[in-house]
Structure formats: structure tokens, C-alpha cells
Amino acid sequence: MVNYGGDEVSALVIDIGASSVRAGYAGDDCPKAIIPTSYGYHPAPPDADVTMSDGAENIDAVNKSKFANIYIGQSGPSIWREGMEVGNPMVEGLIQDFNPIKPLIDHALEKTMRVNSSEHPILVTEPTWNTPANRERMAEIMFEEFNVPAFYIANTGVLNAFAAGKGSALVIDVGQSMASVTPVVDGFVLRKGLSYSPLPKLIHAHARHILISPTPHRRGIELLPHQLIANKTLVDAGAPPKFTIRQDRIAGTTESWRNWAETREIDEWVQSVAGVLDQGWNDAVAAQRTARQYEFPTGYNNYFGLERFQVGEQFFTHSPQLVASNPNLPKTIPQLITEALRACDPELRQVLMGNVVLTGGGTLFSGFADRLTAELTRSFPHTKIHAPGNPVERRYGGWLGGSILASLGTFHQLWISKEEWQEHGKPIVGQRCK
Amino acid sequence: MPRELYALIGPSTPALSAQLAKPRLKQKPNFGGTAPRTKWELRTFKNPARKDGLELRHWEKVGADSAADYPFAKYDIQPNSYQYSPEEYTRLLEDKDWTKEETDYLLSVVKEYDSRWYIVHDRYNFPGGHERTLEDLKDRYCSVCRKLIRNRPWAGDDAGKTLLISSYQFDKEREVTRKKYLKSLEDRTPDQMAEEEALYIEVKRLEQSERRFKRDRENLLRTLAGIDSGLPDIVEDDPLPLAILEGSKTKTKKTKGVAEAESPATPAAAPAPTVKKPIKSAAYDAQHCIIRTETLSAAIATKAAHQPAYLRSFKLPAPKAAIAPKVTQALAELGISHTRLVMPTRENALLLDSLIEATTTLVETKRAYDKAEYEIQVLENRLGLREKSQPAEGAEGKIEGGAGMDVNDAQVGKEVEETDGEDGRAQSILSARSGGRSRKHARRSMSISSVDTVSTRANNKRQKRN
Ligand SMILES: Nc1ncnc2c1ncn2[C@@H]1O[C@H](COP(=O)(O)OP(=O)(O)OP(=O)(O)O)[C@@H](O)[C@H]1O
Ligand SMILES: [Mg+2]
Numbered sequence: 010m011v012n013y014g015g016d017e018v019s020a021l022v023i024d025i026g027a028s029s030v031r032a033g034y035a036g037d038d039c040p041k042a043i044i045p046t047s048y049g050y051h052p053a054p055p056d057a058d059v060t061m062s063d064g065a066e067n068i069d070a071v072n073k074s075k076f077a078n079i080y081i082g083q084s085g086p087s088i089w090r091e092g093m094e095v096g097n098p099m100v101e102g103l104i105q106d107f108n109p110i111k112p113l114i115d116h117a118l119e120k121t122m123r124v125n126s127s128e129h130p131i132l133v134t135e136p137t138w139n140t141p142a143n144r145e146r147m148a149e150i151m152f153e154e155f156n157v158p159a160f161y162i163a164n165t166g167v168l169n170a171f172a173a174g175k176g177s178a179l180v181i182d183v184g185q186s187m188a189s190v191t192p193v194v195d196g197f198v199l200r201k202g203l204s205y206s207p208l209p210k211l212i213h214a215h216a217r218h219i220l221i222s223p224t225p226h227r228r229g230i231e232l233l234p235h236q237l238i239a240n241k242t243l244v245d246a247g248a249p250p251k252f253t254i255r256q257d258r259i260a261g262t263t264e265s266w267r268n269w270a271e272t273r274e275i276d277e278w279v280q281s282v283a284g285v286l287d288q289g290w291n292d293a294v295a296a297q298r299t300a301r302q303y304e305f306p307t308g309y310n311n312y313f314g315l316e317r318f319q320v321g322e323q324f325f326t327h328s329p330q331l332v333a334s335n336p337n338l339p340k341t342i343p344q345l346i347t348e349a350l351r352a353c354d355p356e357l358r359q360v361l362m363g364n365v366v367l368t369g370g371g372t373l374f375s376g377f378a379d380r381l382t383a384e385l386t387r388s389f390p391h392t393k394i395h396a397p398g399n400p401v402e403r404r405y406g407g408w409l410g411g412s413i414l415a416s417l418g419t420f421h422q423l424w425i426s427k428e429e430w431q432e433h434g435k436p437i438v439g440q441r442c443k
Numbered sequence: 444m445p446r447e448l449y450a451l452i453g454p455s456t457p458a459l460s461a462q463l464a465k466p467r468l469k470q471k472p473n474f475g476g477t478a479p480r481t482k483w484e485l486r487t488f489k490n491p492a493r494k495d496g497l498e499l500r501h502w503e504k505v506g507a508d509s510a511a512d513y514p515f516a517k518y519d520i521q522p523n524s525y526q527y528s529p530e531e532y533t534r535l536l537e538d539k540d541w542t543k544e545e546t547d548y549l550l551s552v553v554k555e556y557d558s559r560w561y562i563v564h565d566r567y568n569f570p571g572g573h574e575r576t577l578e579d580l581k582d583r584y585c586s587v588c589r590k591l592i593r594n595r596p597w598a599g600d601d602a603g604k605t606l607l608i609s610s611y612q613f614d615k616e617r618e619v620t621r622k623k624y625l626k627s628l629e630d631r632t633p634d635q636m637a638e639e640e641a642l643y644i645e646v647k648r649l650e651q652s653e654r655r656f657k658r659d660r661e662n663l664l665r666t667l668a669g670i671d672s673g674l675p676d677i678v679e680d681d682p683l684p685l686a687i688l689e690g691s692k693t694k695t696k697k698t699k700g701v702a703e704a705e706s707p708a709t710p711a712a713a714p715a716p717t718v719k720k721p722i723k724s725a726a727y728d729a730q731h732c733i734i735r736t737e738t739l740s741a742a743i744a745t746k747a748a749h750q751p752a753y754l755r756s757f758k759l760p761a762p763k764a765a766i767a768p769k770v771t772q773a774l775a776e777l778g779i780s781h782t783r784l785v786m787p788t789r790e791n792a793l794l795l796d797s798l799i800e801a802t803t804t805l806v807e808t809k810r811a812y813d814k815a816e817y818e819i820q821v822l823e824n825r826l827g828l829r830e831k832s833q834p835a836e837g838a839e840g841k842i843e844g845g846a847g848m849d850v851n852d853a854q855v856g857k858e859v860e861e862t863d864g865e866d867g868r869a870q871s872i873l874s875a876r877s878g879g880r881s882r883k884h885a886r887r888s889m890s891i892s893s894v895d896t897v898s899t900r901a902n903n904k905r906q907k908r909n
Contacts, residue, residue: 016515018499130499159497197562354561354577355625418515422490426497443555443566 016418020130021122022411023114024165027099028185028370031408032117035132035415039401040408042121047269048109049080049093066112075108081116086269089236091261095269101207102136102187107146111154118155130159130424132415134407137166137191137203144442145435152430159424161415162442166191166198168410169368172402173395179349179361181342181381182407183324183371185209188342190349192361197443199357204348206339208324209371213272216279216320233307234270237262241308250309278303279374282313285321287379295319321374325384343384362389367396368406481505492519524554525591535590541583545569553584578615578622585613666752734789756787760796762803769806770799 020035033040065078098106170178170193180191189205223229241252300314385392482505487498556562564577588611762770
């Protein structure tokens with residue numbers, strides 16, 4: 010047992026991202042519960058006491074004032090409900106709104122995993138740019154509301170390096186809202202070397218722009234979700250769609266839900282169609298690649314050729330006209346890497362470039378790893394990129410690292426225990442979790 | 444049993460007893476032998492590495508000693524760190540660039556991050572302090588530790604103390620320069636890198652051709668000067684290829700110079716023992732003016748029997764030393780010098796040989812004639828004296844004759860010496876060679892430094908690649 014250094018104390022690991030909340034037992038190889046971070050809710054009316062509707066979570070007193078009902082999980086925002094709004098607590102990778110955090114974690118632990126949080130030490134992840142106030146608030150929620158016996162908050166950069174089996178690495182994490190490059194040395198983040206930007210948001214906006222704006226040979230596409238479509242008929246590629254809208258639902262659909270649903274449509278299109286050329290932009294090569302067919306919920310379908318590669322190109326270069334029209338574009342991946350390396354000691358650069366770890370759902374973008382390899386080997390011939398082929402490992406690298414860390418025998422001296430929390434209060438978080 | 448069936452299977456009826464035996468089940472596998480099953484239980488444990496009383500639960504074997512220490516607690520090793528009193532600080536550690544507060548802070552950060560200097564530098568943020576480089580921090584920390592160790596009472600032996608001090612040795616200047624080099628190495632443009640690569644390949648190529656050249660020369664020397672000549676001071680895999688390049692160049696120039704000083708020569712020599720040339724036809728030989736001599740070297744491969752190749756002009760026939768001056772004199776009368784042949788072809792050499800032989804015979808005949816003449820004269824004298832019947836005078840004449848011969852001998856010896864000095868070709872070659880060698884040594888020692896830098900650069904490069 011001592012040989013591999015593991016000692017499982019049935020700790021739980023929670024990784025909260027902009028797209029999903031991942032929770033599971035430390036020592037497992039994938040999270041038991043993966044629930045969307047976006048939640049549906051009915052805002053609380055000024056006074057009246059509403060009855061609980063179907064599928065809603067139990068709400069504590071704090072949230073009563075804000076939400077009449079809150080819907081989380083698989084049957085959360087994705088089910089259409091009249092007047093339901095959709096919210097997301099995350100802004101730029103940080104928890105902005107702590108109100109729905111408790112219901113989210115509750116749902117993951119109690120509803121999905123069916124565990125009692127007061128019996129398990131809990132490790133939570135945080136991005137490197139998390140604020141001290143934020144992590145202290147998280148500790149407070151864990152100790153005061155979930156009554157955990159022990160708590161630790163670990164950095165996703167470090168955890169991703171651990172998940173790749175490395176103590177020192179350059180972690181490139183592309184999530185739903187943020188892309189970041191984090192140098193990790195000996196299990197610590199080099200804060201000065203951290204660089205991040207909301208690049209995935211730009212990709213998303215670009216994809217939306219491509220889809221909804223008409224081109225000479227195709228009309229703008231309506232991004233209606235299937236929840237709002239009563240029926241559709243098969244049409245030829247490029248032909249105008251024939252479908253009936255569920256008129257009964259239109260009036261009860263909120264702006265935020267509509268937005269969330271459209272975002273999902275775009276994400277799906279991106280995930281199944283979009284890609285990036287592996288050797289830099291080249292019109293001829295892009296035109297040569299086979300076009301891919303995609304059908305939207307309205308029944309409209311078409312082949313996407315050149316456009317699908319324009320989307321991915323945004324990860325690596327910004328077109329000059331875009332730069333001209335928009336001075337504060339988020340930094341591209343190569344820019345982030347250059348910036349991170351520039352802030353590091355020259356001696357470390359070789360080490361870091363030899364241990365590049367690719368993680369986050371955004372890196373699953375088709376062709377991303379190949380293109381990055383091509384870009385990096387051009388300026389650093391000895392680059393070695395670790396990119397797990399298993400999509401679960403790639404997307405949930407942060408969680409996996411937490412799972413490894415929290416099941417190590419030597420780690421158990423680092424937990425912040427309830428006793429310590431009560432004795433020292435918030436400062437203990439900063440002292441212990443470096 | 445019906446007859447038809449019997450006809451089919453014949454008398455070899457299967458025995459029914461086998462089929463009727465009770466079927467036996469496969470034996471149950473016995474996992475884990477007779478040992479009892481291990482039981483595990485969920486137990487709470489305390490971690491001695493923790494300062495609080497947190498109790499976690501994990502599964503343990505039932506029999507295991509529950510009072511035993513937590514096995515992972517032993518990995519909790521605190522780094523040793525140095526503390527100092529204010530008095531010690533003012534006495535030893537004053538530094539105009541550092542305040543006591545900042546030094547305190549530095550030590551605490553180093554302790555917190557366990558001397559991981561990159562992290563220490565990353566997290567170092569002293570309020571009100573100015574920007575510090577990693578080297579600044581490390582330098583200060585190491586100097587503080589060194590001073591404390593040096594000035595505190597030391598329990599152990601001196602060796603331990605110096606060892607501990609040397610572990611805190613830090614050369615800031617060197618580190619800074621090293622980083623600077625590293626940075627410049629990284630800042631190279633692709634063009635520069637390509638150029639460097641090309642240069643590297645060029646050096647490799649030069650080295651290789653140098654080695655080949657050296658080998659060829661070695662072979663040549665063996666051919667010319669015998670099997671155990673060659674280059675004793677040059678090893679095949681010389682780590683200083685450029686030095687050899689320098690040295691060998693001068694040396695070859697020298698030997699060539701000597702060869703050129705001699706008259707144009709056609710080698711009439713045995714082929715080198717190492718290089719076996721295919722035997723060509725007589726027509727080929729005639730066309731290329733090759734004259735083959737019988738070589739015994741193929742049969743007798745001993746060192747003594749080995750006859751190295753030589754220039755024909757080196758072995759021109761010479762008259763016998765005793766009569767050489769006479770021969771020279773005789774030839775000189777005819778306006779011929781036998782020491783030098785303008786065109787020492789085989790035929791000419793043979794002609795010269797016969798000329799010298801003829802001259803020698805001539806000189807010898809003349810000598811014999813002179814001797815006979817002299818003897819006749821002496822005898823005639825004696826006869827004349829005897830006729831006058833005066834015996835005492837004969838003895839005097841004898842003495843006189845002996846003295847004359849002596850003088851003659853001495854003169855000859857002197858002349859032999861002179862010719863030796865004149866023709867001292869071997870000597871001059873030797874001196875030229877030794878001169879060349881000593882110069883070569885000087886060159887080599889000079890070029891070692893330059894080669895050194897080249898090879899270290901190559902090493903760097905290789906490191907970089909790694
Ligand atoms: N196969 C795929 N191709 C392209 N993109 C994908 C693919 N799979 C997932 N994604 C994208 O990855 C994102 C989710 O990644 P991930 O789960 O790492 O984000 P997160 O950690 O929740 O977000 P963040 O790190 O920004 O807080 C989504 O935006 C999704 O569109
Ligand atoms: Mg993430």
C-alpha cells in the first residue's frame with residue numbers, strides 16, 4: 010500500500026467549470042457526477058409563496074429570496090418551462106454568484122452521488138486567477154453549509170500537471186469561457202507566468218456570426234432549439250427549412266433561456282463540424298478538405314467547407330480586419346504561450362516546453378492538438394506535448410488530478426480540518442493552500 | 444442389437460460401463476490456499492504529521508496494529524532553516540541593500556517553499572521592497588546561512604562544517620552570466636540557428652577529412668621510411684583534430700621541401716607492404732615507365748628484412764671511401780661531378796655506376812702502377828747502393844718510405860672526413876624533421892585553446908538539443 014503512496018480516505022473531489030460541475034470520489038478515474046453548471050430558475054416573486062413545481066430543487070432560506078424554483082442537472086435548463094430563466098454562476102472562470110453554488114453541489118453530491126457531505130473530506134479546484142475572497146467564501150460554504158470534516162482547495166493548473174503525471178509542466182487549458190497557460194514547477198504555479206484570456210468566447214461568437222449571417226450562397230441560419238419546434242420535414246441540403254414552431258411556447262420563453270439554447274446549438278455545430286488546419290491558414294488546403302454536412306433542429310442542413318476552418322483559425326491568429334475593428338481582442342494561444350514563457354526564468358523554458366500538457370474541453374476541437382504541435386515545434390524544436398487521447402481524461406484533467414492528489418497518503422496532512430477552520434478562520438485557507 | 448447396426452460397428456462395441464460411471468465435477472479451485480480470508484475494516488486514524496486532531500477514516504486489515512504510527516507521517520520532513528537574533532544580525536549580517544525586515548521575510552519565504560527557488564522568486568513580494576532577481580535572493584540567503592554557520596559554535600568536525608558551508612556556496616556573477624548566455628542562446632534567430640548548424644556540420648566534415656588525411660599520410664610514411672616509422676605521436680582518434688591539421692600541414696610542407704631540393708626523381712621502389720597494388724601487365728608497365736624490381740618483402744615480412752621505398756637519387760653509387768678523393772679528382776679533371784645526377788633515371792644511375800667503377804679501376808690501376816714504379820725505383824736505388832757497397836744507407840731509405848706512407852694515410856683520412864661532412868644529407872634531413880616537429884608542438888599547444896572553445900560550443904549545442 011505504501012508502495013504506490015495511495016491511502017484512500019473516501020474524499021470527494023469537486024471541480025466547478027463554466028460548462029459543468031464534476032464531482033466524484035478521490036481515487037476514481039472519472040467523475041461520478043457531471044452536471045451542467047447552467048441552471049434554470051424562476052425568479053422569486055416579490056412576496057407570494059409559490060408551490061414547488063416538478064423537478065425543482067429544495068431551496069434554503071438564503072436562496073428563497075432570489076429563486077422561487079431552481080432546476081439543476083440533466084433535467085434542469087434543458088427542459089423547457091414557462092418563464093424559466095437560465096443562469097450561470099461563472100464569469101471568466103471564477104464564481105461570481107455564490108447563490109446557486111450550494112444547490113449545484115447539493116445536486117451533485119446528494120442527488121447524483123447520494124453521499125452525505127459531512128462524512129467526507131472535500132477537495133475543490135480553483136483556477137489560478139481565483140481571488141482570496143473567493144476561495145475563502147468557498148471554504149466557508151463547505152464548512153458552514155456542507156459541514157465537511159476537512160477541506161482543501163487546489164489549483165487546476167497543478168492538478169492538470171498531476172493528472173499528466175508531471176510535477177513541472179506548461180498547462181494549456183482551454184475551457185468554455187477561458188483559455189489559460191499556466192507554468193507549473195515542482196507542483197507550484199508560477200503566478201508571474203500565468204496568462205489567460207477569454208478566447209473561447211471569441212471562437213463562439215465567431216461561429217455564431219458565421220452561422221446567422223447570410224452568405225452569397227446560403228441564407229442566415231435560424232438557431233431554434235428543438236424544444237421550440239413542433240415538427241419538421243426533410244429538406245435537401247441548402248433548401249429553406251420546413252418546420253412548425255410551437256407557438257404555445259414562444260410567449261413563455263425567456264430571453265436567457267433562448268440565449269442558452271442557441272449557445273448550445275452553436276456549441277454542437279462547433280463540436281461536430283468546425284476544425285482547424287494543422288499547418289496554418291491556406292485557402293487552397295482549406296478548400297480541398299471535404300465539406301461536412303450538418304443538420305440543425307429546424308431541419309435545415311447544409312455542407313460546410315471553408316467556414317468550418319475559419320472558426321478554428323481564431324485560436325491561433327486573428328485576421329487583420331478583425332484586429333483593425335476591435336483593439337482588445339483576447340490573446341491567441343501562441344500569444345498566451347509566448348507571454349507565459351517570457352515571464353519565466355530562461356532556465357525553465359526548456360523544461361516547460363518539454364512538458365506541455367493540453368487539457369480542457371476546448372482542446373478537443375478537431376485539429377487543435379496537431380496545429381499546436383506544428384506551431385510550437387516551429388519555434389521550440391524540442392517541444393513535447395502531452396495530450397491524452399481519452400476525451401474524458403482531456404476534459405476532466407483538473408478533476409482527475411484532484412482525484413490523484415486527494416488519494417495520496419502524504420496529502421492527508423494538508424487538509425484544513427474543521428477544527429482548524431474554527432480556530433483560525435479564513436486566513437488558514439491562504440496559509441495552507443499555496 | 445439390430446443386425447444392421449452390428450454390421451456397421453462390428454465387434455468393437457463401446458463399453459457401456461464408462462458412460463454409466465458417475466460424472467465427476469471439476470475440482471473447485473482453491474484460491475489463497477488454506478489461509479483464512481483477510482478481513483478489512485473501516486478505521487479512524489490520526490496523522491501525527493498534523494498539529495490538530497483531525498480523524499480520517501480508511502480501510503485497514505483487521506489484524507494490523509491499530510496503535511502503529513500512520514505510515515505516511517514519516518515523509519513529513521521539515522527543512523532545516525536558520526534563525527538569527529537581532530544581535531547576530533547587527534554583528535554579522537548587515538548589508539546596505541537589505542533591511543532586517545526584508546531578510547526576515549526572505550528566510551520565511553524560503554522556508555515556506557522549501558528552497559524551491561523558482562517558486563520563492565515567484566511568490567516573493569516584500570511590501571515596499573524593490574524588485575529582486577532570483578540571483579539576488581539566492582545570494583542573500585546563501586550568504587546569511589554561510590555567515591551564521593561560520594560564526595556559530597560548531598559541534599562536529601571541521602570537514603563537516605566546510606561541507607555545510609560549501610553547500611551554501613553561490614556565485615552570483617557566474618549564475619547571472621550563465622543565464623545571460625542561456626538567454627542569448629534562446630534569442631537566436633532561425634537564420635543564426637541554421638548557420639550554426641551548418642558550421643557544426645562543416646566542422647564535423649573537416650574533422651573527418653582531417654582524419655582521412657592523417658591516415659593516408661601515415662600510410663605514406665610507412666611506405667617511405669619503414670614499418671616502424673610513421674607517426675608515433677599521433678593517435679588515430681585524436682581529440683584535437685584541428686591541432687593536427689596545423690601540425691601536419693607544416694610537416695608535410697617540410698618533407699615535400701626536402702624532396703624537391705633533390706633532383707627530380709622517379710621512384711624505383713618496392714611497393715608499400717600494406718598496399719598491395721594489382722599486378723598489371725608488362726605493356727601497362729612499359730607505357731607508364733614502371734620498372735619492377737623483385738621484392739622479397741612479400742615473402743619475408745620481418746622488420747629487419749623490410750626494405751622501405753627510397754628515391755633512386757638517395758642511393759647513387761659512390762666510390763669507395765678510401766679512394767673517393769682520387770676518383771673525384773679524376774672526374775673533376777674531366778668536368779664531371781659524381782655526387783649529383785641531373786636525371787637519375789635507372790639507365791643514368793647504371794651509367795654513373797659503371798663510370799665510377801671504371802674510374803675506380805683506373806685509379807687503382809694507377810696506384811698499383813705507381814707502387815710498382817716506386818718499388819722499382821727503390822730497388823734500383825738499393826741496387827745502386829749495393830754496387831757502391833754501402834749497407835747503412837738502405838735502412839735510412841726504409842725509414843723514409845714508412846714516413847711517406849704515414850703522411851699519405853693521414854691525408855686520406857682527412858679527406859674522408861671532409862666528404863662525409865659534404866654529403867651529410869641524412870643529417871640535414873634529420874634536423875629538418877626535428878625542426879618541423881618542435882614547431883608543430885608549439886602550434887598544437889597554441890591551437891588547443893581554440894579547439895577547446897569549439898568543442899565546448901559543440902557540447903552546449905548538444906545539451907541544448909537534449
Ligand atoms: N469535441 C469537442 N470539440 C470542440 N469543443 C468541445 C468538444 N468537447 C467539448 N468542447 C468544448 O469544451 C468546453 C467545455 O470544456 P471544459 O469542460 O474544459 O470547460 P470548463 O472547465 O467547464 O470551463 P472553464 O474552464 O472555462 O471554466 C465547451 O465549451 C465545449 O464546447
Ligand atoms: Mg476548466
